Amino acid sequence: MLRKILPHPLLTLTLIVVWQMLVNKLTLGNLLLGAILGLIIPVITSPYWPNRPRLRSVPRIISYVLLVIWDIIVANFQVAYIVLFKANANIKPAWISIPLDLRTPEAITVLAGTITLTPGTVSSDLSADGRSLLVHCLDAPDPDSVRDDIKNRYERRLKEIFE
Numbered sequence: 742m743l744r745k746i747l748p749h750p751l752l753t754l755t756l757i758v759v760w761q762m763l764v765n766k767l768t769l770g771n772l773l774l775g776a777i778l779g780l781i782i783p784v785i786t787s788p789y790w791p792n793r794p795r796l797r798s799v800p801r802i803i804s805y806v807l808l809v810i811w812d813i814i815v816a817n818f819q820v821a822y823i824v825l826f827k828a829n830a831n832i833k834p835a836w837i838s839i840p841l842d843l844r845t846p847e848a849i850t851v852l853a854g855t856i857t858l859t860p861g862t863v864s865s866d867l868s869a870d871g872r873s874l875l876v877h878c879l880d881a882p883d884p885d886s887v888r889d890d891i892k893n894r895y896e897r898r899l900k901e902i903f904e
Contacts, residue, residue: 835878838874842900
């Protein structure tokens with residue numbers, strides 16, 4: 742019974758928090774409306790989530806999020822350095838194909854989003870069979886090391902979380 746009322750408890754909580762952030766005013770009415778939306782939207786959308794992923798470890802998720810935040814901060818400084826101080830002739834942009842060990846669509850989506858969130862890289866395409874991801878790097882003098890870094894730093898951790 743509880744599963745029918747709260748099919749996605751984390752989504753419900755997220756919707757309530759996002760609603761409060763959107764209205765930017767904590768009142769009983771806003772909280773009540775956020776709770777109603779947080780209860781109704783997951784119930785309406787639950788048929789579209791038949792095979793929800795099971796997340797393995799909350800500490801690993803927190804560790805991954807902190808790692809990504811750190812990498813975004815560092816990459817901002819690296820991109821600023823490239824843009825401000827590196828001559829165009831010395832910048833080596835590259836298209837890199839990343840072979841994927843991940844199989845779940847959610848994990849692949851998080852990996853592609855992580856790559857795109859990190860300044861200097863962008864996920865461009867996923868192969869039709871879902872086995873490789875095409876990434877563009879602003880400056881990649883050694884594309885193999887970028888590929889290995891993405892696989893070891895992000896994909897390995899996502900595999901532990903999702904699979």
